[in-house]
Amino acid sequence: MSLLQITNMSKTFGGLRAVSDFSISLEGQELIALIGPNGAGKTTVFNMVSGFYSPTEGSLVFKGKNLAGLKPHQVTALGIARTFQNIRLWHDMTVLENIQISQHYNLGYNLLDAFLRSGRYMKNEKRLTDRGYEILEALDLKAFALEKPKNLPYGLQRRVEIARALSINPSLLLLDEPAAGLNSADVKDLIKLIKWIHGEFKIAIWMIEHQMDVVMSLCSWIKVIDFGVTIAEGTPEQIQKNPDVIKAYLGDENI
Protein backbone atom coordinates (compact mmCIF):
# COMPACT_ATOMS: atom_id res chain seq x y z
CA MET A 1 0.00 0.00 0.00
CA SER A 2 1.30 3.40 -0.89
CA LEU A 3 1.74 6.16 1.66
CA LEU A 4 -0.11 8.85 -0.26
CA GLN A 5 -2.29 8.26 -3.27
CA ILE A 6 -3.73 11.28 -5.05
CA THR A 7 -6.07 10.51 -7.92
CA ASN A 8 -7.33 13.08 -10.43
CA MET A 9 -7.46 15.87 -7.90
CA SER A 10 -8.87 19.17 -9.19
CA LYS A 11 -9.66 22.51 -7.60
CA THR A 12 -11.71 25.30 -9.11
CA PHE A 13 -12.13 28.75 -7.59
CA GLY A 14 -15.23 30.17 -9.22
CA GLY A 15 -14.44 29.91 -12.93
CA LEU A 16 -10.72 29.43 -12.43
CA ARG A 17 -9.37 25.92 -12.63
CA ALA A 18 -6.35 26.23 -10.33
CA VAL A 19 -5.39 22.56 -10.41
CA SER A 20 -6.71 19.94 -12.80
CA ASP A 21 -6.39 16.18 -12.73
CA PHE A 22 -3.40 16.04 -10.44
CA SER A 23 -2.31 12.49 -9.62
CA ILE A 24 0.65 11.22 -7.68
CA SER A 25 1.56 8.18 -5.67
CA LEU A 26 4.18 8.14 -2.90
CA GLU A 27 5.52 4.85 -1.61
CA GLY A 28 7.06 6.06 1.62
CA GLN A 29 10.63 7.30 1.43
CA GLU A 30 10.92 9.36 -1.73
CA LEU A 31 12.35 12.81 -2.00
CA ILE A 32 10.40 14.49 -4.75
CA ALA A 33 9.75 18.00 -5.99
CA LEU A 34 6.85 19.85 -7.49
CA ILE A 35 7.99 22.71 -9.70
CA GLY A 36 6.38 25.15 -12.07
CA PRO A 37 6.27 28.85 -12.90
CA ASN A 38 4.70 31.33 -10.48
CA GLY A 39 0.96 30.90 -10.17
CA ALA A 40 1.04 27.36 -11.53
CA GLY A 41 -0.98 26.01 -8.60
CA LYS A 42 1.81 24.35 -6.59
CA THR A 43 0.82 25.79 -3.23
CA THR A 44 -2.82 25.00 -3.98
CA VAL A 45 -1.79 21.34 -4.27
CA PHE A 46 -0.10 21.56 -0.87
CA ASN A 47 -3.10 23.33 0.62
CA MET A 48 -5.31 20.46 -0.51
CA VAL A 49 -2.96 17.80 0.83
CA SER A 50 -2.72 19.54 4.21
CA GLY A 51 -6.48 20.03 4.45
CA PHE A 52 -6.89 23.80 4.01
CA TYR A 53 -8.80 23.36 0.78
CA SER A 54 -11.01 20.46 -0.09
CA PRO A 55 -10.56 19.29 -3.68
CA THR A 56 -13.44 19.97 -6.07
CA GLU A 57 -12.91 16.56 -7.63
CA GLY A 58 -10.68 13.56 -7.09
CA SER A 59 -9.50 11.78 -3.99
CA LEU A 60 -6.65 11.87 -1.51
CA VAL A 61 -5.81 8.72 0.42
CA PHE A 62 -3.12 8.80 3.09
CA LYS A 63 -2.11 5.56 4.83
CA GLY A 64 -5.31 4.00 3.55
CA LYS A 65 -7.45 6.79 5.01
CA ASN A 66 -9.46 9.18 2.86
CA LEU A 67 -8.53 12.77 3.68
CA ALA A 68 -11.79 14.23 2.38
CA GLY A 69 -13.51 16.40 4.98
CA LEU A 70 -10.65 16.33 7.48
CA LYS A 71 -9.53 19.58 9.13
CA PRO A 72 -5.86 20.57 8.79
CA HIS A 73 -5.16 19.68 12.44
CA GLN A 74 -6.58 16.19 11.87
CA VAL A 75 -4.49 15.73 8.74
CA THR A 76 -1.42 16.76 10.73
CA ALA A 77 -2.26 14.30 13.47
CA LEU A 78 -2.27 11.54 10.82
CA GLY A 79 1.32 12.39 9.97
CA ILE A 80 1.54 15.08 7.29
CA ALA A 81 3.63 18.05 8.44
CA ARG A 82 4.37 21.14 6.42
CA THR A 83 6.32 24.37 6.38
CA PHE A 84 5.39 27.60 4.66
CA GLN A 85 6.92 29.74 1.95
CA ASN A 86 6.91 32.75 4.29
CA ILE A 87 8.01 31.37 7.64
CA ARG A 88 5.04 30.98 9.96
CA LEU A 89 6.44 30.47 13.42
CA TRP A 90 4.84 31.88 16.55
CA HIS A 91 7.34 34.68 16.74
CA ASP A 92 6.59 35.91 20.24
CA MET A 93 7.04 32.56 21.91
CA THR A 94 10.27 30.74 22.55
CA VAL A 95 11.59 28.14 20.13
CA LEU A 96 10.90 25.46 22.74
CA GLU A 97 7.30 26.62 23.16
CA ASN A 98 6.90 26.51 19.39
CA ILE A 99 7.72 22.81 19.52
CA GLN A 100 5.67 22.11 22.65
CA ILE A 101 2.50 23.71 21.29
CA SER A 102 2.85 21.65 18.12
CA GLN A 103 2.24 18.56 20.25
CA HIS A 104 -1.43 19.53 20.69
CA TYR A 105 -2.49 16.37 18.83
CA ASN A 106 -0.97 14.32 21.63
CA LEU A 107 -1.18 16.32 24.86
CA GLY A 108 -2.31 13.46 27.04
CA TYR A 109 -4.28 15.66 29.44
CA ASN A 110 -7.36 17.87 29.37
CA LEU A 111 -8.48 21.29 30.59
CA LEU A 112 -9.36 20.08 34.07
CA ASP A 113 -5.89 18.54 34.49
CA ALA A 114 -4.42 21.92 33.54
CA PHE A 115 -6.51 23.70 36.21
CA LEU A 116 -5.64 21.16 38.89
CA ARG A 117 -2.03 20.53 37.82
CA SER A 118 -2.75 16.85 38.27
CA GLY A 119 -0.17 14.09 38.06
CA ARG A 120 -1.19 13.45 34.47
CA TYR A 121 -0.58 17.13 33.67
CA MET A 122 2.86 17.15 35.29
CA LYS A 123 3.93 13.91 33.62
CA ASN A 124 2.81 15.00 30.15
CA GLU A 125 4.17 18.55 30.38
CA LYS A 126 7.53 17.04 31.23
CA ARG A 127 7.23 14.68 28.27
CA LEU A 128 6.48 17.66 25.98
CA THR A 129 9.50 19.57 27.26
CA ASP A 130 11.73 16.51 26.80
CA ARG A 131 10.38 16.00 23.30
CA GLY A 132 11.09 19.65 22.53
CA TYR A 133 14.70 19.44 23.66
CA GLU A 134 15.15 16.11 21.90
CA ILE A 135 14.13 17.46 18.50
CA LEU A 136 16.07 20.71 19.01
CA GLU A 137 19.15 18.75 19.98
CA ALA A 138 18.83 16.61 16.84
CA LEU A 139 18.72 19.71 14.64
CA ASP A 140 21.50 21.58 16.47
CA LEU A 141 19.07 24.16 17.79
CA LYS A 142 19.30 23.42 21.49
CA ALA A 143 21.28 26.60 22.18
CA PHE A 144 18.35 28.66 20.90
CA ALA A 145 15.63 26.82 22.84
CA LEU A 146 14.73 29.84 24.96
CA GLU A 147 15.17 32.47 22.26
CA LYS A 148 12.25 33.97 20.40
CA PRO A 149 12.27 33.10 16.67
CA LYS A 150 11.87 36.78 15.70
CA ASN A 151 15.33 37.40 17.17
CA LEU A 152 17.00 34.65 15.12
CA PRO A 153 18.54 35.06 11.64
CA TYR A 154 16.36 33.98 8.74
CA GLY A 155 18.25 30.78 8.03
CA LEU A 156 17.82 29.61 11.61
CA GLN A 157 14.14 30.51 11.58
CA ARG A 158 13.76 28.21 8.58
CA ARG A 159 15.55 25.47 10.52
CA VAL A 160 13.27 26.00 13.52
CA GLU A 161 10.23 25.73 11.29
CA ILE A 162 11.52 22.44 9.90
CA ALA A 163 12.24 21.23 13.45
CA ARG A 164 8.70 22.14 14.45
CA ALA A 165 7.29 20.18 11.52
CA LEU A 166 9.46 17.16 12.37
CA SER A 167 8.37 17.28 16.02
CA ILE A 168 5.00 15.76 15.18
CA ASN A 169 6.68 12.56 13.89
CA PRO A 170 5.41 12.92 10.33
CA SER A 171 5.53 10.22 7.67
CA LEU A 172 5.32 12.89 4.98
CA LEU A 173 7.00 16.28 5.18
CA LEU A 174 5.82 19.01 2.83
CA LEU A 175 8.31 21.84 2.32
CA ASP A 176 6.92 24.89 0.57
CA GLU A 177 9.89 26.72 -0.99
CA PRO A 178 12.36 25.99 1.82
CA ALA A 179 15.13 27.94 0.08
CA ALA A 180 13.08 31.11 -0.46
CA GLY A 181 14.88 34.14 0.94
CA LEU A 182 18.06 32.27 1.92
CA ASN A 183 21.55 33.31 0.86
CA SER A 184 23.84 30.85 -0.91
CA ALA A 185 25.60 29.68 2.26
CA ASP A 186 22.24 29.04 3.93
CA VAL A 187 21.04 27.18 0.85
CA LYS A 188 24.05 24.85 1.08
CA ASP A 189 23.22 24.19 4.75
CA LEU A 190 19.61 23.60 3.86
CA ILE A 191 20.49 21.02 1.20
CA LYS A 192 22.68 19.24 3.74
CA LEU A 193 19.90 19.41 6.34
CA ILE A 194 17.21 18.01 4.05
CA LYS A 195 19.52 15.20 2.93
CA TRP A 196 20.30 14.38 6.56
CA ILE A 197 16.62 14.45 7.60
CA HIS A 198 15.74 12.16 4.72
CA GLY A 199 18.36 9.63 5.78
CA GLU A 200 17.84 9.95 9.54
CA PHE A 201 14.05 10.03 9.87
CA LYS A 202 13.33 7.78 6.88
CA ILE A 203 10.29 9.78 5.79
CA ALA A 204 8.90 10.94 2.49
CA ILE A 205 9.75 14.53 1.64
CA TRP A 206 7.87 16.49 -0.96
CA MET A 207 9.01 19.99 -1.77
CA ILE A 208 8.02 22.94 -3.86
CA GLU A 209 11.12 24.83 -4.94
CA HIS A 210 12.20 27.42 -7.46
CA GLN A 211 15.95 27.10 -7.00
CA MET A 212 16.96 24.43 -9.46
CA ASP A 213 20.25 23.58 -7.76
CA VAL A 214 18.31 22.56 -4.65
CA VAL A 215 15.83 20.49 -6.64
CA MET A 216 18.41 18.89 -8.89
CA SER A 217 20.78 17.94 -6.09
CA LEU A 218 18.13 16.50 -3.80
CA CYS A 219 15.19 15.03 -5.65
CA SER A 220 14.93 11.73 -7.42
CA TRP A 221 11.63 12.52 -9.10
CA ILE A 222 10.23 15.83 -10.30
CA LYS A 223 6.73 16.78 -11.30
CA VAL A 224 6.14 19.97 -13.29
CA ILE A 225 2.82 21.80 -13.45
CA ASP A 226 1.79 24.89 -15.36
CA PHE A 227 -1.63 26.57 -15.13
CA GLY A 228 -2.70 23.68 -12.91
CA VAL A 229 -1.95 21.03 -15.52
CA THR A 230 0.80 18.45 -15.16
CA ILE A 231 3.12 19.02 -18.12
CA ALA A 232 5.96 16.67 -17.29
CA GLU A 233 7.38 14.29 -14.73
CA GLY A 234 10.56 12.30 -14.46
CA THR A 235 14.10 12.24 -13.13
CA PRO A 236 16.05 15.51 -12.92
CA GLU A 237 17.92 14.68 -16.15
CA GLN A 238 14.70 14.02 -18.07
CA ILE A 239 13.11 17.22 -16.79
CA GLN A 240 16.09 19.37 -17.72
CA LYS A 241 15.82 18.22 -21.34
CA ASN A 242 12.03 18.25 -21.59
CA PRO A 243 10.95 20.81 -24.25
CA ASP A 244 7.56 21.45 -22.58
CA VAL A 245 9.25 22.41 -19.35
CA ILE A 246 11.66 24.74 -21.13
CA LYS A 247 8.71 26.32 -22.93
CA ALA A 248 6.78 26.82 -19.69
CA TYR A 249 9.72 28.49 -18.01
CA LEU A 250 11.30 30.43 -20.89
CA GLY A 251 8.44 30.83 -23.33
CA ASP A 252 8.02 29.62 -26.88
CA GLU A 253 10.76 30.57 -29.32
CA ASN A 254 8.51 31.08 -32.37
CA ILE A 255 6.00 33.65 -31.31
Place this chain on the structure above:
Amino acid sequence: MQKLTVPTLLLAMTGVVVFMSHQEYIDLYIQSVIMFMGVNIILSSSFNIVNGYMGEFACGHAGFMAVGAYVTSILNVMLFTDDKVFGNALLSPELAVFLFPVTLLVGGVAAALAGVLVAIPSFKTRDDYLAIITIAANYIIISTIINMDSIGGARGFMGMKKVLFAMDDSLSVPWILIWVMVFTIGTVFIIRRFVSSTYGKGIIAIKQDEVAAEIMSVNTNRMKLVAFMLSSGLAGIAGGLFAHILGYINPNSFGILKSTECLVMVYLGGMGSLSGSVLSAIIFTLLLESLRFVLPWMDTVLHYAHLLPDGYELSQVWKWVIIPLILILLMQFRPEGIMGNRELSDIFPGLKRFYSFK
Protein backbone atom coordinates in the same frame (compact mmCIF):
# COMPACT_ATOMS: atom_id res chain seq x y z
CA MET B 1 8.97 27.98 50.03
CA GLN B 2 9.00 29.79 46.69
CA LYS B 3 5.64 28.32 45.82
CA LEU B 4 3.92 29.24 49.04
CA THR B 5 4.83 32.92 49.44
CA VAL B 6 2.06 34.38 47.31
CA PRO B 7 -0.74 32.05 48.45
CA THR B 8 0.21 32.75 52.08
CA LEU B 9 0.22 36.47 51.40
CA LEU B 10 -3.20 36.33 49.72
CA LEU B 11 -4.65 34.25 52.52
CA ALA B 12 -3.30 36.67 55.10
CA MET B 13 -4.68 39.64 53.16
CA THR B 14 -8.11 38.05 52.86
CA GLY B 15 -8.06 37.20 56.55
CA VAL B 16 -7.12 40.75 57.56
CA VAL B 17 -9.71 42.40 55.30
CA VAL B 18 -12.48 40.07 56.45
CA PHE B 19 -11.52 40.47 60.11
CA MET B 20 -11.40 44.26 59.85
CA SER B 21 -14.74 44.35 58.07
CA HIS B 22 -16.29 42.09 60.66
CA GLN B 23 -14.97 44.24 63.49
CA GLU B 24 -16.16 47.32 61.59
CA TYR B 25 -12.70 48.86 61.45
CA ILE B 26 -13.40 49.58 57.82
CA ASP B 27 -16.79 50.97 56.90
CA LEU B 28 -19.31 49.70 54.38
CA TYR B 29 -18.19 52.16 51.73
CA ILE B 30 -14.60 50.94 51.74
CA GLN B 31 -15.86 47.36 51.85
CA SER B 32 -17.92 48.00 48.73
CA VAL B 33 -14.92 49.55 46.97
CA ILE B 34 -12.88 46.44 47.79
CA MET B 35 -15.66 44.23 46.47
CA PHE B 36 -16.00 46.19 43.22
CA MET B 37 -12.27 45.93 42.85
CA GLY B 38 -12.62 42.14 43.09
CA VAL B 39 -15.45 42.06 40.55
CA ASN B 40 -13.43 44.26 38.20
CA ILE B 41 -10.39 42.01 38.55
CA ILE B 42 -12.50 39.01 37.54
CA LEU B 43 -13.96 40.96 34.62
CA SER B 44 -10.69 42.30 33.28
CA SER B 45 -8.66 39.14 33.70
CA SER B 46 -11.37 36.97 32.13
CA PHE B 47 -11.82 39.44 29.27
CA ASN B 48 -8.07 39.30 28.78
CA ILE B 49 -8.33 35.60 27.81
CA VAL B 50 -10.16 36.49 24.61
CA ASN B 51 -8.92 40.01 23.88
CA GLY B 52 -5.38 39.69 25.16
CA TYR B 53 -4.20 36.11 24.93
CA MET B 54 -6.28 35.05 21.93
CA GLY B 55 -6.05 38.43 20.21
CA GLU B 56 -9.69 38.67 19.18
CA PHE B 57 -11.56 41.92 19.54
CA ALA B 58 -14.68 41.04 21.51
CA CYS B 59 -16.71 43.89 23.01
CA GLY B 60 -19.71 42.25 24.65
CA HIS B 61 -18.35 41.08 27.96
CA ALA B 62 -21.11 42.73 30.01
CA GLY B 63 -23.73 40.61 28.27
CA PHE B 64 -22.31 37.45 29.84
CA MET B 65 -22.03 39.23 33.15
CA ALA B 66 -25.78 39.91 32.85
CA VAL B 67 -26.53 36.23 32.24
CA GLY B 68 -24.58 35.23 35.34
CA ALA B 69 -26.09 38.03 37.42
CA TYR B 70 -29.68 37.14 36.53
CA VAL B 71 -29.30 33.37 36.77
CA THR B 72 -27.57 33.50 40.17
CA SER B 73 -29.96 36.12 41.54
CA ILE B 74 -33.11 34.37 40.37
CA LEU B 75 -31.86 31.05 41.66
CA ASN B 76 -31.04 32.48 45.08
CA VAL B 77 -34.28 34.43 45.38
CA MET B 78 -36.28 31.42 44.27
CA LEU B 79 -34.53 28.98 46.59
CA PHE B 80 -34.04 30.95 49.76
CA THR B 81 -36.55 33.80 50.01
CA ASP B 82 -40.32 34.30 49.88
CA ASP B 83 -40.95 36.27 46.73
CA LYS B 84 -44.10 37.66 45.12
CA VAL B 85 -43.32 36.15 41.74
CA PHE B 86 -41.50 32.97 42.63
CA GLY B 87 -43.55 32.08 45.71
CA ASN B 88 -42.24 30.71 48.98
CA ALA B 89 -38.67 29.65 49.50
CA LEU B 90 -38.06 26.22 48.02
CA LEU B 91 -35.30 25.41 50.47
CA SER B 92 -34.68 26.40 54.03
CA PRO B 93 -32.94 29.84 54.14
CA GLU B 94 -30.29 28.32 56.43
CA LEU B 95 -28.91 26.45 53.43
CA ALA B 96 -28.10 29.74 51.67
CA VAL B 97 -24.73 29.87 53.42
CA PHE B 98 -23.67 26.58 51.89
CA LEU B 99 -25.32 26.83 48.52
CA PHE B 100 -24.42 30.42 47.64
CA PRO B 101 -21.12 29.49 45.94
CA VAL B 102 -22.93 26.72 44.08
CA THR B 103 -25.48 29.19 42.68
CA LEU B 104 -22.60 31.44 41.61
CA LEU B 105 -21.06 28.54 39.72
CA VAL B 106 -24.43 27.73 38.12
CA GLY B 107 -24.61 31.37 36.95
CA GLY B 108 -21.09 30.95 35.56
CA VAL B 109 -22.07 27.81 33.66
CA ALA B 110 -25.13 29.58 32.21
CA ALA B 111 -22.94 32.49 31.09
CA ALA B 112 -20.43 30.04 29.58
CA LEU B 113 -23.26 28.50 27.56
CA ALA B 114 -24.24 31.99 26.40
CA GLY B 115 -20.60 32.39 25.38
CA VAL B 116 -21.18 29.74 22.71
CA LEU B 117 -23.29 32.42 21.01
CA VAL B 118 -20.12 34.28 20.04
CA ALA B 119 -17.72 31.32 20.01
CA ILE B 120 -19.38 29.62 17.04
CA PRO B 121 -19.32 32.69 14.76
CA SER B 122 -15.67 33.15 15.78
CA PHE B 123 -14.75 29.91 13.96
CA LYS B 124 -15.12 31.68 10.63
CA THR B 125 -14.97 35.36 11.53
CA ARG B 126 -12.28 37.58 12.92
CA ASP B 127 -11.45 41.17 13.78
CA ASP B 128 -14.04 43.88 13.04
CA TYR B 129 -16.71 41.43 12.02
CA LEU B 130 -16.39 39.46 15.22
CA ALA B 131 -16.47 42.71 17.20
CA ILE B 132 -19.83 43.52 15.60
CA ILE B 133 -21.12 40.04 16.42
CA THR B 134 -20.11 40.39 20.08
CA ILE B 135 -21.84 43.77 20.36
CA ALA B 136 -24.92 42.20 18.79
CA ALA B 137 -24.76 39.32 21.28
CA ASN B 138 -24.60 41.83 24.13
CA TYR B 139 -27.74 43.54 22.80
CA ILE B 140 -29.54 40.23 22.27
CA ILE B 141 -28.96 39.28 25.90
CA ILE B 142 -30.00 42.68 27.26
CA SER B 143 -33.14 42.91 25.11
CA THR B 144 -34.14 39.37 26.06
CA ILE B 145 -33.96 40.30 29.73
CA ILE B 146 -35.80 43.60 29.19
CA ASN B 147 -38.63 41.73 27.51
CA MET B 148 -39.03 39.11 30.24
CA ASP B 149 -41.61 40.69 32.52
CA SER B 150 -41.58 37.88 35.07
CA ILE B 151 -38.04 38.83 36.12
CA GLY B 152 -38.78 42.54 36.22
CA GLY B 153 -38.01 43.47 32.62
CA ALA B 154 -36.59 46.95 32.29
CA ARG B 155 -37.47 47.74 35.91
CA GLY B 156 -34.77 45.41 37.13
CA PHE B 157 -34.70 42.60 39.65
CA MET B 158 -34.23 42.72 43.38
CA GLY B 159 -34.45 40.61 46.50
CA MET B 160 -30.82 39.56 46.75
CA LYS B 161 -30.36 41.49 49.99
CA LYS B 162 -32.74 39.01 51.63
CA VAL B 163 -30.42 36.20 50.57
CA LEU B 164 -27.53 37.99 52.23
CA PHE B 165 -29.62 38.51 55.38
CA ALA B 166 -30.43 34.80 55.39
CA MET B 167 -26.72 34.02 55.20
CA ASP B 168 -26.02 36.56 57.91
CA ASP B 169 -28.62 34.91 60.18
CA SER B 170 -26.72 31.63 60.02
CA LEU B 171 -23.38 33.13 60.88
CA SER B 172 -22.70 36.81 61.11
CA VAL B 173 -19.58 37.39 59.03
CA PRO B 174 -19.24 39.54 55.87
CA TRP B 175 -20.16 36.64 53.56
CA ILE B 176 -20.35 38.49 50.29
CA LEU B 177 -16.93 40.04 50.90
CA ILE B 178 -15.47 36.60 51.61
CA TRP B 179 -16.94 35.11 48.44
CA VAL B 180 -15.80 38.05 46.31
CA MET B 181 -12.24 37.58 47.54
CA VAL B 182 -12.32 33.80 47.17
CA PHE B 183 -13.66 33.94 43.62
CA THR B 184 -11.30 36.75 42.62
CA ILE B 185 -8.25 34.84 43.80
CA GLY B 186 -9.63 31.64 42.29
CA THR B 187 -10.18 33.30 38.92
CA VAL B 188 -6.68 34.71 38.67
CA PHE B 189 -5.34 31.36 39.82
CA ILE B 190 -7.07 29.25 37.17
CA ILE B 191 -6.40 31.75 34.38
CA ARG B 192 -2.72 31.67 35.26
CA ARG B 193 -2.72 27.88 35.17
CA PHE B 194 -4.63 27.86 31.91
CA VAL B 195 -2.37 30.23 29.99
CA SER B 196 0.82 28.69 31.32
CA SER B 197 -0.12 25.17 30.22
CA THR B 198 0.78 23.93 26.77
CA TYR B 199 -2.93 23.33 26.26
CA GLY B 200 -3.79 26.96 27.01
CA LYS B 201 -0.87 28.31 25.01
CA GLY B 202 -2.82 27.04 22.00
CA ILE B 203 -4.85 30.28 22.19
CA ILE B 204 -1.66 32.37 22.15
CA ALA B 205 -0.62 30.41 19.07
CA ILE B 206 -3.96 31.33 17.49
CA LYS B 207 -3.24 35.01 18.15
CA GLN B 208 0.26 34.90 16.72
CA ASP B 209 -0.57 32.84 13.65
CA GLU B 210 -3.85 31.03 13.31
CA VAL B 211 -2.90 29.18 10.11
CA ALA B 212 0.28 27.87 11.72
CA ALA B 213 -1.71 26.84 14.80
CA GLU B 214 -4.17 24.83 12.74
CA ILE B 215 -1.42 23.17 10.67
CA MET B 216 0.61 22.31 13.77
CA SER B 217 -2.27 20.21 15.15
CA VAL B 218 -3.95 22.80 17.38
CA ASN B 219 -7.71 22.29 17.10
CA THR B 220 -8.38 26.00 16.69
CA ASN B 221 -12.16 25.72 16.79
CA ARG B 222 -12.10 23.82 20.05
CA MET B 223 -9.57 26.22 21.57
CA LYS B 224 -11.75 29.19 20.60
CA LEU B 225 -14.77 27.51 22.16
CA VAL B 226 -12.82 26.83 25.36
CA ALA B 227 -11.46 30.40 25.50
CA PHE B 228 -14.83 32.07 24.91
CA MET B 229 -16.64 29.78 27.35
CA LEU B 230 -14.02 30.21 30.07
CA SER B 231 -14.00 33.96 29.58
CA SER B 232 -17.77 34.39 29.59
CA GLY B 233 -18.24 31.86 32.39
CA LEU B 234 -15.95 33.83 34.68
CA ALA B 235 -17.76 37.04 33.66
CA GLY B 236 -20.97 35.31 34.74
CA ILE B 237 -19.51 34.65 38.18
CA ALA B 238 -18.47 38.32 38.37
CA GLY B 239 -22.06 39.22 37.46
CA GLY B 240 -23.49 37.01 40.22
CA LEU B 241 -21.22 38.65 42.79
CA PHE B 242 -21.99 42.13 41.43
CA ALA B 243 -25.74 41.48 41.76
CA HIS B 244 -25.42 40.45 45.39
CA ILE B 245 -23.15 43.35 46.32
CA LEU B 246 -25.71 45.84 45.00
CA GLY B 247 -28.80 43.83 45.96
CA TYR B 248 -30.49 45.14 42.83
CA ILE B 249 -29.80 44.68 39.12
CA ASN B 250 -31.11 46.37 36.04
CA PRO B 251 -30.55 45.09 32.49
CA ASN B 252 -29.29 48.49 31.39
CA SER B 253 -26.37 48.36 33.79
CA PHE B 254 -24.96 45.51 31.65
CA GLY B 255 -25.06 47.42 28.41
CA ILE B 256 -22.37 48.59 26.08
CA LEU B 257 -21.06 51.07 28.67
CA LYS B 258 -20.16 48.25 31.05
CA SER B 259 -18.49 46.37 28.20
CA THR B 260 -16.51 49.52 27.45
CA GLU B 261 -15.34 49.61 31.05
CA CYS B 262 -14.06 46.05 30.60
CA LEU B 263 -12.27 47.06 27.40
CA VAL B 264 -10.66 50.06 29.11
CA MET B 265 -9.41 47.82 31.92
CA VAL B 266 -7.90 45.23 29.56
CA TYR B 267 -6.18 47.81 27.37
CA LEU B 268 -5.04 49.83 30.38
CA GLY B 269 -3.39 46.77 31.90
CA GLY B 270 -1.87 45.35 28.76
CA MET B 271 -3.12 42.62 26.48
CA GLY B 272 -1.93 39.21 27.46
CA SER B 273 -0.66 40.26 30.88
CA LEU B 274 -2.46 38.76 33.84
CA SER B 275 -0.76 40.95 36.44
CA GLY B 276 -1.52 43.92 34.18
CA SER B 277 -5.22 43.05 34.25
CA VAL B 278 -5.25 42.81 38.02
CA LEU B 279 -3.34 46.05 38.40
CA SER B 280 -5.49 47.96 35.93
CA ALA B 281 -8.71 46.72 37.56
CA ILE B 282 -7.49 48.06 40.91
CA ILE B 283 -6.36 51.39 39.41
CA PHE B 284 -9.56 51.74 37.40
CA THR B 285 -11.80 51.11 40.43
CA LEU B 286 -9.88 53.60 42.54
CA LEU B 287 -10.00 56.15 39.71
CA LEU B 288 -13.77 55.83 39.33
CA GLU B 289 -14.30 56.11 43.05
CA SER B 290 -12.01 59.11 43.34
CA LEU B 291 -14.03 60.88 40.63
CA ARG B 292 -16.95 60.79 43.07
CA PHE B 293 -14.96 63.25 45.21
CA VAL B 294 -12.92 65.01 42.57
CA LEU B 295 -15.85 66.06 40.36
CA PRO B 296 -17.76 67.99 43.10
CA TRP B 297 -14.47 69.52 44.16
CA MET B 298 -13.71 70.63 40.61
CA ASP B 299 -17.25 71.97 40.35
CA THR B 300 -16.65 74.18 43.39
CA VAL B 301 -13.27 75.36 42.15
CA LEU B 302 -14.49 76.16 38.64
CA HIS B 303 -17.50 78.06 39.96
CA TYR B 304 -15.30 79.97 42.34
CA ALA B 305 -13.03 80.95 39.46
CA HIS B 306 -16.12 81.92 37.39
CA LEU B 307 -15.14 79.49 34.66
CA LEU B 308 -18.52 77.80 34.70
CA PRO B 309 -21.91 79.54 34.35
CA ASP B 310 -23.85 79.66 37.61
CA GLY B 311 -26.68 77.48 36.37
CA TYR B 312 -24.42 74.58 35.34
CA GLU B 313 -23.30 71.85 37.64
CA LEU B 314 -20.33 69.56 36.87
CA SER B 315 -22.13 66.29 37.58
CA GLN B 316 -21.07 62.63 37.77
CA VAL B 317 -22.12 62.25 34.12
CA TRP B 318 -18.68 63.64 33.31
CA LYS B 319 -17.35 60.25 34.32
CA TRP B 320 -18.46 59.08 30.88
CA VAL B 321 -16.34 61.73 29.26
CA ILE B 322 -13.31 60.96 31.36
CA ILE B 323 -13.28 57.16 30.87
CA PRO B 324 -13.35 57.27 27.05
CA LEU B 325 -10.80 60.08 27.24
CA ILE B 326 -8.48 57.74 29.16
CA LEU B 327 -8.90 55.20 26.37
CA ILE B 328 -8.03 57.81 23.72
CA LEU B 329 -4.95 59.02 25.60
CA LEU B 330 -3.89 55.43 26.24
CA MET B 331 -4.15 54.44 22.59
CA GLN B 332 -2.19 57.56 21.60
CA PHE B 333 0.64 57.42 24.06
CA ARG B 334 0.91 53.89 25.40
CA PRO B 335 -1.00 51.51 23.13
CA GLU B 336 0.52 48.47 24.80
CA GLY B 337 -0.96 49.38 28.21
CA ILE B 338 0.76 49.52 31.58
CA MET B 339 2.45 46.15 31.33
CA GLY B 340 2.45 45.33 27.62
CA ASN B 341 2.41 41.55 27.44
CA ARG B 342 4.85 41.21 30.29
CA GLU B 343 4.15 39.98 33.80
CA LEU B 344 5.28 41.61 37.02
CA SER B 345 8.20 39.20 37.26
CA ASP B 346 9.53 40.37 33.87
CA ILE B 347 9.72 43.94 35.13
CA PHE B 348 10.97 43.12 38.62
CA PRO B 349 13.08 39.97 38.21
CA GLY B 350 13.66 39.96 41.96
CA LEU B 351 10.06 38.80 42.43
CA LYS B 352 10.91 35.48 40.82
CA ARG B 353 12.52 34.47 44.07
CA PHE B 354 9.10 34.47 45.69
CA TYR B 355 6.86 33.19 42.96
CA SER B 356 6.92 31.98 39.40
CA PHE B 357 4.39 34.15 37.62
CA LYS B 358 4.24 32.06 34.49
